[in-house]
Amino acid sequence: MSHSESDIATSAQSSSDNNKQSCWCSHRRSLFSATLFIGLGIAVALLSGDGAPFFTVMWFLGLPLVFLILRYLWLRLCRDPFLSQSDTLGAVTWESMTTCPPSLQRTVPTSLFWIFFVLCFAGAFLGFDVGNDNLEPDMFIVVTFNGFGSLLILCSAVWLVDALCLLYLFVVADKMLGHTGAAQDWWYRSKMMLLSQQQEEEAARQSVATAATGNSETVDDADAEKPRQLDQRRSAAKWRLLLILVLYTWWTVWSYFAAYDPTVLKLNVPVPKLPPQCDGYKLAMAADLHVGSMAGLSDAEWMVNNLNALNPDAIALVGDIGDQPVTDITRQKMEPLTRLKAPDGVYMSFGNHENIEGVADYRKLLREESPFAESMVLLENQHAMLNKANTDGCSIALIGMADWSGSGGRDEPISSDLPMIMLQHQPFGMKQAAKDGIGLQLSGHTHGGQIWPQHITLLSYDGIAGLAEFDVGSEHGPSYLFVSEGVVGWGPRLRFLSRTDIALLTLRTPEAMKAEGLKPDLSVSVATAAMYFAISIIPISLLLCLIPVCCWARQRRTDNRRQQQGVETESKDKDEEEGKIFPN
DSSP: OOHHHHHHHHHHHHHHHHHHHHHHHHHHHHHHHHHHHHHHHHHHHHHSGGGHHHHHHIIIIIHHHHHHHHHHHHIIIIIHHHSOTTOOHHHHHHHHHHOSSOOTTTTHHHHHHHHHHHHHHHHHHHHHHTGGGSSSOOHHHHHHHHHHHHHHHHHHHHHHHHHHHHHIIIIIIIIISOOTTHHHIIIIIHHHOOOOHHHHHHHHHHHHHHHHTTOHHHHHHHHHHHHHHHHHHHHHHHHHHHHHHHHHHHHHHHHHHHHHSOEEEEEEEEOTTOOGGGTTEEEEEEOOOOBSSSOOHHHHHHHHHHHHHTOOSEEEEESOOBOSOOOHHHHHHHGGGGGOOOTTOEEEEOOHHHHHHHHHHHHHHHHHSTTHHHHOEEOSSEEEEEOTTTOTTOOEEEEEOOOHHHHSSOOOOOOOSSOEEEEOSSOOOHHHHHHTTOSEEEEOOSGGGSBTTGGGGGTTSSOSSEEEEEOOOOTTOOEEEEEOOOSSOSSSOOOBSOOOEEEEEEEEOHHHHHHTTOOOOOOOOHHHHHHHHHHHHHHHHHHHHHHHHHHHHHHHHHHHHHHHHHHHHHHHHHHHHHHHHSOO
């Protein structure tokens, strides 16, 4: 071997040793971080007392899930368009914090990524803990808290672009253009399977052999091809990034207007046992105003003005109207409710958030304090009679139930031949209610899922948005459940594949509707369709995410097996070489 070849071999061996040391250090850091995370979680859980179960779930499931989501977003928004496959979130984050001046390509995208997420999470913290002390929502909290909510929209945009890219690679590139394995190469081979240590050593040995035979031109061509391939991958990733940002911006703006511009729904609802004298009774309803950090005085005024403009016979507020402890600020925010007007009165039942924020204080506010006590009737497992401004022969029992979260159940509905309408904040138990004679149940609580794909959490409810029919074989005909998606909603004020609403329900006798050729509007709402879409697509997406992990694990086993075979081969070659030098 010449002196030049010896230098190349020494360099290759040195590179291999550095790779081994770097790999070992990386494994050691990962092991230390995992041990610290688990140990700290166990220690704090042991000190948490009654809160240990909740903390354990959030620490060992919630935080890893948040990290995986952040990493997934960083891969698509920062690494793929600007960095190399070997870059990691932790390493580039540290580089961004310690590099001055920042690198426009390497560190600036990651820095902007973290600034955005820190502001979003700060908005979430302030929105839950600070924003209740103002009559109107604080602008900084509105922007950053809505930014926090838009992270789900961002995930949806990234997911859709990934799905479209996979579909193109699998159907067009692979099947139609003959680029076999294009989808697999993009989705997991180039993402999860970086060159293993054994492969790097083999590449180093190959470069030594190539240099030794004098094929330097081949080496130069191979070295030049790698940057070209990297540039091509980055260029494609930048186009995907542009599409992600366009979708994210479009969907977020759409969600903002859907949240701040409630729809006024007008429906005809057949009510079993409704007397002909009550036909055409107009009942206005609203739910989920959530007076708090994201809903203030102006939102309460909007709801009151629009409900009054419907000229209803009665008004029903079906829970979660308040979403903060009762204080003087709360009283001022809710004061517009005292201006609701209807001939048969204004009625309210509680939701889970009044229970969370102090149901006793809300009960005292509405029943004992002026002007609230004179302006509305609070119903908790109680009923009131509606008679269409004392119209002879018109009687409707309006039953207001305590929320499931506060009562742990409900009293049996009134046994009566009268038509019965029930206010039940959470849309549970409708089949039993129909059997008990309830002709119409009014609910809220679900917010229509609010921001997709949260819709998947609503599967257990009897309905999540709009009107649904429940036929339990009653001689009086089917009963109905109407679920409002809410005036405002809880948390970030965005509505992605849901909407905000108030409703005017015109109560009709089944006979009158049939005679006029009318049918109740049982069409599937956008929110309901989005829920079923989430149920079908999310498991498939999770399965696709597991494929790279499985392939990575299989590749690790293959690399270990090859490495073991390489060690055995080297040992055998060494024995043979020694046999030649020292023959028996």
